[in-house]
Amino acid sequence: MSTTDEPAGFDAKSFLRNLTEEPGVYRMIGADDKVLYVGKAKNLKRRVSSYFQRTLSSPRIAMMVAQIVRVDVTSTRSEAEALILENNLIKSLAPRYNILFRDDKTYPYIELSGDAFPRLAYHRGAFTKGARYFGPFPNAYAVRESIHLLQKTFQLRTCENSVFQNRSRPCLLNQIKRCTGPCVGLIDSADYAADVRLASRFLDGQASEVIDDLTGRMHAASDRLAFEEAAACRDQVRVLQAVLHRQFVDSRKDEDVDILAAVEEDGLTCINIAMIRGGRHLGDRPQFPSGATVSGALDGLLAFVEQHYAEHPIPARILVNLDPQSVKETLAEISERPQGVVSPRYAAEKAWMEMAEKNAHLAIQGRARDAGRIEQRLDALRDALDLAEAPHRIECFDISHTMGEATVASCVVCEAGAMKRSEYRRYNIEGITGGDDFAAMRQVLERRYGKVAAGEGVCPDLILIDGGKGQVSAAAAILAEVGLESVSMVGVAKGEGRKAGLETLIFPDGREGLALGGASSALHLIIEIRNEAHRFAITGHRARRGKARIGSKLDDIPGVGPARRRNLLAAFGGLDGVRNATVEDLCRADGISRALAEQIYSALH
Incomplete structure (x- = not known):
């Protein structure tokens, strides 16, 4: 426990006397208007008062309180609004004393949708109104294992709504006893709802009650000589018991x-x-x-x-x-x-x-081993490229297209030796001659670093260009135009036979290319970043190309005008759904005759 005196220059008693008890967000402000800490509270007065007690919970808090010159508060209508505002302020202000757990919001859940026949699904992100969510789970494997168990036991559907609404015959999951086939009417809504209730109770931690319920149903079915139904209940009970018994640490209680x-x-x-x-x-x-x-x-x-x-x-x-x-x-x-x-x-x-x-x-x-390895690789990169210090932030660019079609550029970010996916960016390249990689590179760098030159965004310590002398020259010209020619840059030219380890590094100042060799840890880091930029660019290009191709094909089909095109996209949940639909599926869309459905199917395949 730490003891603190009230900081000079801030009259906490007067401030707290008039502070609201509504929910909201508070900001601790230090000298030079620096934000020290951002927090949320369901009761602002009670929460902020806790910082000005004679004893504080930790030396870190005591040190922060000693630097406070004022406290700003924003009242909100609810705790949920306070949470959103707090997150936004922490991201934008980066307060010194906020402890962040960056992965804490990415826990996965199991979702039971709010449809008439609820869908069992893996879920991350914001919750949808009407659906039920179970979790959180520590990792994706735990979710998928649980979904597999629920499929095997309760046979709930896992298919997307666009597929469910357009099935004409049972799918493979029904044939292997992983789904009861509600899409084609093999189970009525009441029986399916009963299965959903059992699955919900199991996910809520009532496994013993579920087993007792199934056992009762098994005996009842046996008494009325419905032996097939009794056998199905028996199999469900066995699966659930086996799962509960194989836990390596068994609580012997259905508890959370x-x-x-x-x-x-x-x-x-x-x-x-x-x-x-x-x-x-x-x-x-x-x-x-x-x-x-x-x-x-x-x-x-x-x-x-x-x-x-x-x-x-x-x-x-x-x-x-x-x-x-x-x-x-x-x-x-x-x-x-x-x-x-x-x-x-x-x-x-x-x-x-x-x-x-x-x-x-x-x-x-x-983590300590990784930190040592990362530091060693960054130091090796500094020495290999003759940089003043090891680069903290590295940005890498790549261009992807198919014979000039649907050109996409990618920018990936490596910070402190780790890929920072939240800052990846893709750029759709327009207004150039198809296949002109130099022009594409000029455009993406101008769009990216024009903003940096204007004071927006972060300037990297090192720029990697996936390409040879032409791409590097184009990149150097753009950096000079926007006033960032002092930023270190190097091109990564593929080696003979495109084999990893044979790459040559190209410098914008005309120095002879540098081949580090396959044993170089600096080259290993460069290749990892370059490969990530290539992967990110090509996935973006394929998505853009696919949309462009199917969209233009729909427009080119006689009899498919804007209204029918909209109906098709709405009925099948997008372009991929239209491409995957059968002729029978297409016939069910508004305004599509069988002859037109066959014509559409032929055009897309």
Whole structure:
């Protein structure tokens, strides 16, 4: 615990006296109007007051409070609005004292759609009104394993609506007993809804009740001599029992538990979250704080709890390895209901925590090894290219087209030795002669670095160009035009037979090309970034080319005007759906006769 005096220059008592108790966002402002910290609260007065007590939870908070010269607040209509505003402000202002867990919002869920025959699906991102969501799960594997189990047991559909609405005969999943075939009427809505209810109860952690229900249905079917139905229920019970019995740490209870292990080692802090859902151990996931210096494992744990449970459901119990009372107090800011936060007490709970702590230590060791390897590669790149210092931000460009058609340029970003996918960009190239890669490179660099020269965006330390002397010369000319000729740049020319390791590096100043050789760690890093730029460009090009080709083909078919084209796209959920439709499927669209459907099918195939 740290003790702090009220910072000179800021009258906290007067400020707090008039502060609203509405939900909202607060910003701690330091000298020179620098934003120190951004936070949200369901009660602004209570939350901001907690920073000006005589004792504070950590040295980091005490240090921040000592620098506050004013506090700005924005009242919102709800906690949800406060959360959105907080996220936006943290991204735009990058406050020094905010602890960020960048991967924390990417947990996957299982979705049961709100359709008449609900669809079982893997889901990431914002929730859709009317659908039900179960999770979060620690990783994609846990979701897909659970969906496979639910398919095998309850046989719910997983197909897209565009496919479901246009089926004329059962699909392969129905034939292998993974779907009951609601698309072609093989099961009525009442029976399908019963299966949905059982699946929902299982996902809600009521596996024992589901097994009891199925067992009762099995006996009832047997009593009325419906032996096929009884056998189906028996198989469902066996599958569920087998799943529950094969867990390597079995709670013997149908419960939802999160295990949070906070570990500090070698200057790194890791929060490892393991998830138990319905008594099943689904795996774990390490989280590393970034964006601020964390003063200990407890500091990181409390920051993780506040951010994670503001966006994800709070389970019935949370096991922690540090200070349960502090975690409870943090959760009280998020939820009105009391939370079951405890230290491990029983043998199974201690086994869970021991495993979570071990995995946290392993994650820290892996992160340290990766950091050393990344630093070595960046230093090797600095030496190979004779740079003043190792490049922190590297941007790489590539051009993709098919004989000049649908040209797309890509820009990928490598920061601190790791690919930063959130900053990847694609550019549709227009107004050039088809196949002119030099003109395409000039256009994309002008669009990208014209903004940097105008003060928008981040200037890289090194630019990589996938190409030889022509592309590099075009790139150098554009950089000179926008005033960024001082930025280091190098071209990556493919080697003989396009073999990896034989690439030659091309310099804009006319120096002789440099071949580092396949053993060079600097070249390995360059090739990884170049390959990622190529992959990103070619996937964008293929998507653009496919849309252009099918769109133009639809326009060229006699009898398909704008209205019928719109009807087709709406009926099949887009261009890919039209291409994949059969003649019978096409006939069901508004205004499409069989003769026209056959004509459309022939044109697209």
